[in-house]
Amino acid sequence: MSSSRSKPHIAPFVGPAWYVAAAWLAAALLAQSTVVHFVAIRGVVPSLVLVAVVWYAIRVDARRAVLYGLAAGLCEDALSAHSGAAWTIATSLSALLASLLSRGFFADSIPLVIVITVVTSLARALLYWVVAALGGYPAGLGLMHLREAVLASALNALVMVVVMLLGRRFERVR
């Protein structure tokens, strides 16, 4: 792990300006808490917030990734009913994971980003339910949460691919 930490990103990305990233996060949160609910598949929604976090985390260093994940998680906890700090912890650590996983790779490789998104989504769901259980959420329904996490990770990967393809097209047009 220590060797992977010391590795720089291969692509010399300078991440997007903080206000651009903040604007994307705000848009993702707004959409997530208002309209995404209506496209739920079996009660599961894609997480635009996680997509934004992964998108940012694979382009910047771990410290900035964690800060971004922290901000995203705090906002999600603020908008949730009884999550405590579960989303804050889970999303910050997920951002760190995404940033570490992307070391040594090109951040614009779609297969790599799919893998990172799926792994990060599953890890985030696991972290969330562990923290929620420690915070007093009733145990049980593990299999149901696993099914939801798997479906959510697939949806997140799909959204991420769409975002990356649209981003490429937009870059080409510019």
Add this chain to the structure above:
Amino acid sequence: MAAALALLQINAQRTGSVSPIATIVSSIFGFAQTAVSATIGGARGLGATVVSLPRLESENGRLRARNRQLIEENARLHELAAAYAAETSVRPVVNLYNGVEARVIGFPPENESRAVTIDKGSRSGVRRDDGVVAADGVVGRIVAVTPFSSTVLLATDYTSRIPAVVQRGRWWGIARGNLGSVVVEYIPQDAPLRIGDVVVTGEGRSFRSGVPIGTVTAIERGDATLYQTAVLKTSVDLGALDRVVVITQ
């Protein structure tokens, strides 16, 4: 020859029949006349069309614009009618409980809990643990309040607990959220529950007694257990909430 033909014509006229010559000529000319008439008619129509094309185009444009306008107006009126119906449906509930009417404005980002955000907060008198109802019954209770908005934990959330009574026999239980439905636990084994029984709230912190929670759709009864459990279909469609009423304490 000419005389013969003339005689044929005269004979036909005298007998009142159609001469063979007239038959042949009429038949041939009939086809020709039809063709010529059709051509002339088409040409006249085309001419008229060409002449009136600008007028037709402008008329078509005007009708299309009018059609668009009517479609928009129709959609707006439908929306107004739906809003009016929603408002009038909760108005009696507002009056009954002297509650605060609110609109659903948001959902939990990750859909991990069954909750909604409403547009009324502490500035409107909403407090934590206030009960929330819709026209048809229980929605949930307030779990977080900010000055301008509040979070309502729906009755179907896994952490929701509401005192419940089976209306037919006044058997008590606890209505617990089960994500997609509500189950009433701790109903005594000897209570003769039936499918279709109506379950209402018992007097508690968030609700007065008698607010409908749902109807029994299944009963789970074990031989070795002290209590039985009833699975409910909620009276309110919690997936399509728009206007709700907060019962302020």
